[in-house]
Structure formats: C-alpha cells, structure tokens
Amino acid sequence: MLAKKRGLFLFFLIFSLILASIYYIKFAKKAIVAPEPLTPKVEIIERKVENFAKKSYFLAKLHSNKSIIIISETDGTIKNKEFQIGDFVKKGQIIMQMTDTRKVLELKESEDLLEASKARLDEASSNYKNSLKLHEKNIISDKEKETQWNLYRSYKFEYEAQKIRYKKVLWEFDNLSIRAPFDGYINKYFFDIGQKISRGAQLIQFLDNNLLIGKANISSENAEKIRNSKGPLLVKNNKYSIEAKLLGIGRQMSNDAPSYKLEFEISNEDKTFIPGEVVELEIIIAEYKNHISFPTSAVTMEEDNYYLFIMKDLKVKKIRILPIRLNNKILIVPENKIPPQYKIITNGQAKLQDNDQVRIKN
Structure with a gap:
C-alpha cells in the first residue's frame, strides 16, 4: 500500500515538472527576447521649385478727393x-x-x-x-x-x-x-x-467719389521697403481689389517713435469703395525666384541654428538651413539647399537623427 502511494506521488511530481517545462519553453523564452523598435512614421511634401513674392500689409482709410x-x-x-x-x-x-x-x-x-x-x-x-x-x-x-x-x-x-x-x-x-x-x-x-x-x-456735406485718396501710417522700416519696391500697390476690401497710384511717403512730426504717412489714390468710377472705409494695402517688398517652400512646422531649432529633415528612399538626412520667412506659416530656401529627388519631412521629425529609417504616414 505504501509503495503504491509513493508511485502515485512520483507520477504527479514528474507530470508537474513536465508541465512546468512546457510552459517555460513556450512562454518564458518569448518574454526574454526584447521586441524590435518600430520605425517612426513621418509626413512629407514634395520638393517643388517656384517663384515667390514677400508681401507687406497695412490698413488705410479712404477719403473723398472732392468734398x-x-x-x-x-x-x-x-x-x-x-x-x-x-x-x-x-x-x-x-x-x-x-x-x-x-x-x-x-x-x-x-x-x-x-x-x-x-x-x-x-x-x-x-x-x-x-x-x-x-x-x-x-x-x-x-x-x-x-x-x-x-x-x-x-x-x-x-x-x-x-x-x-x-x-x-x-x-x-x-x-x-x-x-x-x-x-x-x-x-x-x-x-x-x-x-x-x-x-x-x-x-449738407457732399462728396465726389470718382477719385479717392487713401492714407496709412507706416513705420520707417516699411517706408524704406515700399520706396524700394517695384511691385504694384493693391487696395482691398472684403469683395474687391484694385491697383492704386502711390502719391508719396512723408515723415510725420511726433514726439514718439518716427513714423511716416503713405498717401495713394484710386479710381472709383465703379463706386466700389466709399469714403471713410478702412481698406487693406498689399505691396510686394521682395521677390524670390527658384525657391522651395515648406511650413514652419517642418523646421527644428538647435542653439540658434535651423535644421530641416529631408528624406530619400525612406532614409533621413538632416540639413542646416537659413530660411526666409515668407509669412507666418511659410518658409522658403533656395533650390540648391535641398537636393533633387528628396522629399521634405513636415511632421514626425522631433526625435529623428541623421540616417534614420522612416515610414510614411498614409
């Protein structure tokens, strides 16, 4: 009877060891193997060479030329x-x-x-x-x-x-x-x-609106840019846009910072604008030929230096750039700063390094 009990005990002991071995082989080894890191996903845009114009905007008030x-x-x-x-x-x-x-x-x-x-x-x-x-x-x-x-x-x-x-x-x-x-x-x-x-x-105050005079206060810096500009001066409201004739820029006497007054005239025979209306002025202050544009979000900054990540065959290249700010959302660089066949990474570049492999987001 005692021998029989010992036999059962040994049987269950051996069976338990076999189950433990199977569990170890099947699960424990997998836990020890470290998972492979995922390749980062990025968003990209095509390298596109274009001509650009940098514009400045001002507010001006229109007045009747004949009142x-x-x-x-x-x-x-x-x-x-x-x-x-x-x-x-x-x-x-x-x-x-x-x-x-x-x-x-x-x-x-x-x-x-x-x-x-x-x-x-x-x-x-x-x-x-x-x-x-x-x-x-x-x-x-x-x-x-x-x-x-x-x-x-x-x-x-x-x-x-x-x-x-x-x-x-x-x-x-x-x-x-x-x-x-x-x-x-x-x-x-x-x-x-x-x-x-x-x-x-x-x-009665009576006005002739066929010719309107516009006046805008501008800084000395913008006054110099406008004087050097060869582009047209455009006047805009919510519906219309018309080219204006620049009459002149004069300095205003003030105890504050130096300021200038810009005056222009527009033909208003179509009665598009009305005296007293506040309009937006648009003028081209610089032109750039054969440049490439990208959003400001594409640029990273390290110790006052600007960097751009570009990609070819899913391999990353980090380049240093000196971008020109076209407006609050767009930067541009000359075409020779970004080699042909490369694409520009616009999102997902925060932790990238030179020569990293990446995936493209759908």
Whole structure:
C-alpha cells in the first residue's frame, strides 16, 4: 500500500515538472527576447521649385478727393429730404426741399407786378410807334412825339427794374430746392426736417467719389521697403481689389517713435469703395525666384541654428538651413539647399537623427 502511494506521488511530481517545462519553453523564452523598435512614421511634401513674392500689409482709410459743404442761399424751413446718407445723387437732382410762405407770396406779387409793368411797356411802345407815324404826317408836333418817347423810356426802365426784382425773388425761391452740384454722394446732413434755416447755414456735406485718396501710417522700416519696391500697390476690401497710384511717403512730426504717412489714390468710377472705409494695402517688398517652400512646422531649432529633415528612399538626412520667412506659416530656401529627388519631412521629425529609417504616414 505504501509503495503504491509513493508511485502515485512520483507520477504527479514528474507530470508537474513536465508541465512546468512546457510552459517555460513556450512562454518564458518569448518574454526574454526584447521586441524590435518600430520605425517612426513621418509626413512629407514634395520638393517643388517656384517663384515667390514677400508681401507687406497695412490698413488705410479712404477719403473723398472732392468734398464740399452745401450752404443755404436763403432763409427757410426744411420740408423733406429726398435722399438718405450714403445715397448717390446725380447733378441737378433735388436733395433737400425747404419752404417759406413769405417767399411764395413775394414771388406771386413779383410776378403780378412784372406782368403789369410789361403791359404798360407794351402799351407805351405801341403809342410811341404810332406817334412816329403821326409825326411823319405832321399830325402831331415834335413835343408830343417826345412825350411818347419819354413815356416809353420810363416804362422800359420800370419793366427792367421789375424784371431784376422778379429774378432775385425767383432765385431765392428756387434756392429753397437744394440740388446736387455734381454727381456724388451725401455724406452728412447738418439739419433735420422741420428745422428753420438761416441764409449761410451749412446744410449738407457732399462728396465726389470718382477719385479717392487713401492714407496709412507706416513705420520707417516699411517706408524704406515700399520706396524700394517695384511691385504694384493693391487696395482691398472684403469683395474687391484694385491697383492704386502711390502719391508719396512723408515723415510725420511726433514726439514718439518716427513714423511716416503713405498717401495713394484710386479710381472709383465703379463706386466700389466709399469714403471713410478702412481698406487693406498689399505691396510686394521682395521677390524670390527658384525657391522651395515648406511650413514652419517642418523646421527644428538647435542653439540658434535651423535644421530641416529631408528624406530619400525612406532614409533621413538632416540639413542646416537659413530660411526666409515668407509669412507666418511659410518658409522658403533656395533650390540648391535641398537636393533633387528628396522629399521634405513636415511632421514626425522631433526625435529623428541623421540616417534614420522612416515610414510614411498614409
């Protein structure tokens, strides 16, 4: 019985050792073998040679080249306004209508007096002509003919005086209608409907927008760049872009840092822009031919030196560069700085070293 128990014990012991050996062979050895490192993945762009232009941008405000203040030529009360601020008005159109009851009555009286004076003049003219015929026939004397002539002259002077008075009254009455002096825009009203106006009061600010003047404050550095630029000066708003004529750059007197004022003009016959509008100026300050561009994220910096990682046949090459900043997102270098057939690594280069192998992200 004891021998039988020993046999079972040995059997289970040997069986356990066999299982442990199998487990060790199958799993423990695998745990000891170190995993191979993964090849880093990177994002790339193609090497592309192009021409580039570096641009500067400024804000400027537009002003009308022709601005007048329309004043009242007579007294009156504003009856209505035919247009709103910002509306375009053609030459001769009525912008504002005033009224004055006294002038209406005065005009009617002047018309009646002129008409009566004209009737007397016509009668005196007819009488004088008849006197000439009668005098030729010796029916009336020289004195009677002279009397008719004097009457005619008197009524003639009276009529001319009444006509001058009528024209003056008519001119004042017509000036109750405020008309556009030229094609332009209403920029400001100085009075509202119902207000009384005195002769000489300012009524309307009126602008001609066919030619606009722009002004921008710039630094001395940008002033020098613009003077040396041969590129066009572009004026832009949210919808349109137009080339402007540079009028000049002048220094502004100030206690602060030196500054300059840039002035330009644009043709605005299409009414694309309006006075008072703030626009963006764009000017080319440098041009670069046969350069290669890449995003700023592609560059790494070590001890004030700039480096770029490029790749050929999945093998990395680290090169030192002196990039030119085109704008906040793009850098460029001459084409000879990046050898042909190489691609530029733009992402995933943080831990790369020269001659590393890489994979390309899908």
